[in-house]
Amino acid sequence: MVRGILLAWIVVLSIAAASVHCEYYSTSTPYEPVRQKKTHLRFFLHDTLSGEKPTAVIVARANSTPKRNDPTPFGTTFAIDDPLTEGPELTSKVIGNAQGLYLSSSQDKNLTLVMYVDLGFTTGKFKGSSLSVFSRNPVTEANRELAVVGGRGKFRMARGFIKVKTSYLNTTNGDAVLEYKVTVVHP
Structure with a gap:
């Protein structure tokens, strides 16, 4: 019995004293902040x-009777695939598109949407890049x-905001033209 306990302690001490070599971690390097750029669009x-x-x-609708003339x-x-243009006219140069979803989230007379949208740019300096909006x-x-909660391409890891102004709104059918003034910070 004593011999068994002594043997167990020898095994435990041998395991505890054995050196462990592991490649799970590496040495740390000092943090160097990435220089941020501010872009206005x-x-x-x-x-x-x-x-x-x-x-x-419309891709989904509540199971209720909507108010009359409420678009x-x-x-x-x-689901949206809205063109983004340089000017307020639809004939202006198209620079990209907004693709995603928005949900009508207000029960009162003040229309509120929750948006999940990717603003993708197809021309110019930011071609192939996009901004992610969740707001x-x-x-x-x-x-x-x-x-603005993120982005890709030149806007990878972007954060910022968009000031929105309604340029045109048809309250009968819901058609709208919105001016977006974007300020984002990104690496």
Whole structure:
């Protein structure tokens, strides 16, 4: 019995004293912050719910009766592929598109959307790059702001905000032209 206990202690001490070599970690290097750039952009988003070729279509709707003449009733989800242009006219140069979803999230008279949108650029200095927007958009407010939570390409790890101003709104069919003034910080 004593011999068994003595043998067990020898095994335990041998295991504890054995050196362990592991490649799981590496030596640390000092943190050097990446220099950040600030970029300002200005463009227009054209959101069209009407006509033969809408850029926003309903993909889900709440199981309730919508109010009459309400193009965006509470609980309605839209898929979008909206053009981004240099100017407010649809004939302006197209610089990219906004693709994603928005949800009508307000039950009162003040239309509010929650947006999950990728603003992709197809021309110019930022061609192939995009900004990721995940934000609440209180449409009826004159001064509103959307959060930029990321991006890709030249906007990888971007963060910032978009000041949104309604340039045109048709309250009957929901068609809108929005001016986006973007400020982002990125590596």
